[in-house]
Amino acid sequence: MRDLSLAECEDILRMQTVGRIAVRDADGVYIVPLHYAFAEGAIFGHAAPGKKLRLMRLWPHVALQVDTIVSPTEWKSVLVQGAFRELTGEEEQVHARQVLVRAFEGNPLLVTAGHGHRTTLAEAIVFRIDPAEITGCAEGG
Amino acid sequence: MRDLSLAECEDILRMQTVGRIAVRDADGVYIVPLHYAFAEGAIFGHAAPGKKLRLMRLWPHVALQVDTIVSPTEWKSVLVQGAFRELTGEEEQVHARQVLVRAFEGNPLLVTAGHGHRTTLAEAIVFRIDPAEITGCAEGG
Numbered sequence: 001m002r003d004l005s006l007a008e009c010e011d012i013l014r015m016q017t018v019g020r021i022a023v024r025d026a027d028g029v030y031i032v033p034l035h036y037a038f039a040e041g042a043i044f045g046h047a048a049p050g051k052k053l054r055l056m057r058l059w060p061h062v063a064l065q066v067d068t069i070v071s072p073t074e075w076k077s078v079l080v081q082g083a084f085r086e087l088t089g090e091e092e093q094v095h096a097r098q099v100l101v102r103a104f105e106g107n108p109l110l111v112t113a114g115h116g117h118r119t120t121l122a123e124a125i126v127f128r129i130d131p132a133e134i135t136g137c138a139e140g141g
Numbered sequence: 142m143r144d145l146s147l148a149e150c151e152d153i154l155r156m157q158t159v160g161r162i163a164v165r166d167a168d169g170v171y172i173v174p175l176h177y178a179f180a181e182g183a184i185f186g187h188a189a190p191g192k193k194l195r196l197m198r199l200w201p202h203v204a205l206q207v208d209t210i211v212s213p214t215e216w217k218s219v220l221v222q223g224a225f226r227e228l229t230g231e232e233e234q235v236h237a238r239q240v241l242v243r244a245f246e247g248n249p250l251l252v253t254a255g256h257g258h259r260t261t262l263a264e265a266i267v268f269r270i271d272p273a274e275i276t277g278c279a280e281g282g
Contacts, residue, residue, distance in 0.1 A: 018210060020161050020172065020206055020208075022163040022169075022170040022172045022204070023170070024165070024169065024170060028163075028165065028200070028202035028203060028204055028222055029163040029164070029165060029170045029172075029202075029203070029204045029222075030204065030220070030222075031161065031163045031170075031172065031204050031206040031220060032206070032218055032220070032278075033208055033210065033216060033218050059169070061169035061170075062169060062170070063163070063169055063170045063171065063172050065161055065163075065172040065173065067161075067174055069159060069174065075174060077173055077174050079171070079172060079173070081169055081170075081171075137173075
């Protein structure tokens with residue numbers, strides 16, 4: 001197993017659009033898939049009201065894990081640890097939505113797919129995670 | 142988005158052999174891929190000495206997330222929240238190793254692939270996670 005360089009980690013973050021976000025809860029951690037965009041050194045995401053959003057507001061120190069797994073002996077895994085910040089200003093919201101739409105090949109429906117509420121991206125709560133630390137490790141390959 | 146039944150969750154846990162384990166650390170959470178076996182209602186895993194193991198010993202309330210993602214609009218995700226317990230008795234260690242080898246199609250090399258130290262399964266620290274709660278949700282499909 002070897003550590004990934006920051007550049008390798010960022011390549012994986014840019015290449016992928018699905019990760020798993022881990023958030024503290026009262027007893028331990030809660031973790032669910034997250035569709036995200038990596039741009040300007042930050043993770044952009046969106047959320048519908050629900051458990052994930054509630055927990056991120058309570059404990060804004062979150063982690064996003066993204067991997068490429070070819071086989072049990074060939075995989076790469078990146079961990080972004082950072083601070084959740086809800087985007088509330090109109091300008092930063094518009095910008096975040098543009099970043100998300102671009103990452104999802106210009107299709108706003110894909111961006112919000114997966115939300116129970118079927119909110120449009122214009123309605124969704126948008127947030128960013130500013131990395132405090134990006135680390136990664138790999139096996140094989 | 143719909144909730145999965147316990148039976149659906151257990152089917153996914155049995156079908157998969159790779160998940161992502163989330164563990165608390167001092168500031169937030171740490172999350173890495175985990176090769177596991179689901180048997181007898183519990184998660185069996187193994188670990189080499191390192192950050193993951195150190196954190197699980199400190200904060201034994203962990204979460205394992207397992208998913209099947211077909212597309213952004215078609216995925217299932219299971220979350221096991223439970224208690225990490227290191228297996229220290231010889232009998233329970235032997236049993237856990239048998240469970241792990243069986244889940245990995247009888248190939249002990251596959252079980253330990255991914256560990257930097259290239260420990261054999263006989264040397265690896267084995268543990269189980271007894272679920273306090275198993276929940277899941279799905280989109281599409």
